[in-house]
Amino acid sequence: PLDPQSLVGDLSVGERQRIEIIRCLLQTPQLIILDEPTSVLTPQEADKLFETLERLRAEGKSILYISHRLEEVKRICDRATVLRDGAVVDHCNPREETAASLARMMVGNDVRPVVRAPAEGIDKAARLLEIRKLSRTPATPFSIALRNISLDVRAGEVIGIAGVAGNGQGEFFESVSGEVLQQDAGSVRIRGKDAGGLTITGRRLLGAAFVPEERLGHGAAPRMKLSENLLLSRHATDGKTFVGSGGMVKNAAIYSAAQRIIQMMDVRKSAPDPEAAALSGGNLQKFIVGRELDRKPDVMVVNQPTWGVDAGAAAHIRQALIELSRAGSAVLVISQDLDELFEISDAIAVMHNGELSKPMPIAEASFEKKIGRAHV
Secondary structure, eight states: OOOTTSOGGGSOHHHHHHHHHHHHHTTOOSEEEEESTTTTOOHHHHHHHHHHHHHHHHTTOEEEEEOSOHHHHHHHOSOEEEEETTEEEEEEOGGGSOHHHHHHHHHSSOOOOOOOOOOOSSOTTOEEEEEEEEEEOOSSTTSOOEEEEEEEEETTEEEEEEOOTTSSHHHHHHHHHTSSOOSSGGGEEETTEEOTTOOHHHHHHTTEEEEOSOTBTTTBOTTSBHHHHHHHHHTTTSHHHHBOGGGOBOHHHHHHHHHHHHHHHTOOOSSSSOBGGGSOHHHHHHHHHHHHHTTOOSEEEEESTTTTOOHHHHHHHHHHHHHHHHTTOEEEEEOSOHHHHHHHOSEEEEEETTEEOOOEETTTOOIIIIIIHHHO
16 A cells, blocks of 8 residues: 655655565566565565565566565575575575575574573663653654554563554654654653653663664765764764864774674674665664664664564574663664564554554464554
């Protein structure tokens, strides 16, 4: 579903993905090349895409499908070529492989399973992020109004927000992050302090960190180096570390911090300190997530944390978010990947048409009946 009158710039990444796929299929091509087509699609949307691709294959079309999602490769692909570090490392019939064996080919070793251990030794009752009756009128004729959203995220907790793209997730992130201010300062509270009237910097100074959905142009300035992007996001909160007296920038300190993040997140790059636009989407995603994790924030809000990253990197990011929460932080994850949310969340809420359901403990949530139906 798409509104043909909407402006592309107002749409979420998931909705733009739908446009790209539809535009491609409308050309009745003989060869279709798809790069991570389901990265920001829900399971229901992905199923519709697969039905279309299987029909096109039956009509004699050729499809080249590039993906990190191994179950999808096993489901729809007849042959697979595995790339690692820019080189072909294997060919196989994916239907004769397991997801684990494919992942091993991709990353060169076994992918460690994500472990959601219980939080211990922290005040689990501490509400580090409180949202109270948050409402927002549409910014454009095609954006979604937020209606009376309330949510608590406590220390030691990962709360997941599921939903089909275009149901208000972007508007919600903007409101929580401070990109859009609230008239009622108490509608967003961080570590017990009213933050609704604070900018992004003000909310960062309270101990919050944010990873937006769109990495290039929103999470990072394309033509600036990784170290410069780090400075942009830290100059106000890490002033003593990165900016000395008289406003002089400490280049060595910034460069060192950027290299620490690159190493921590295993960011693959072609130069010591490349421009953000020079990285692949997945590697830039790893850097942006690592940039925020490196601050060890008390509150972390992430929109589509593993969009476009490989199985090994996705597991690393998910485990890092869990460990951040278990160290006493509150983590809020917005994702259209239900598998991801079930893997890392302690509870899941669903956003639909600008409204948010009450979070459901993960032990009570079922993939298809409760969460899946709420998507549609």
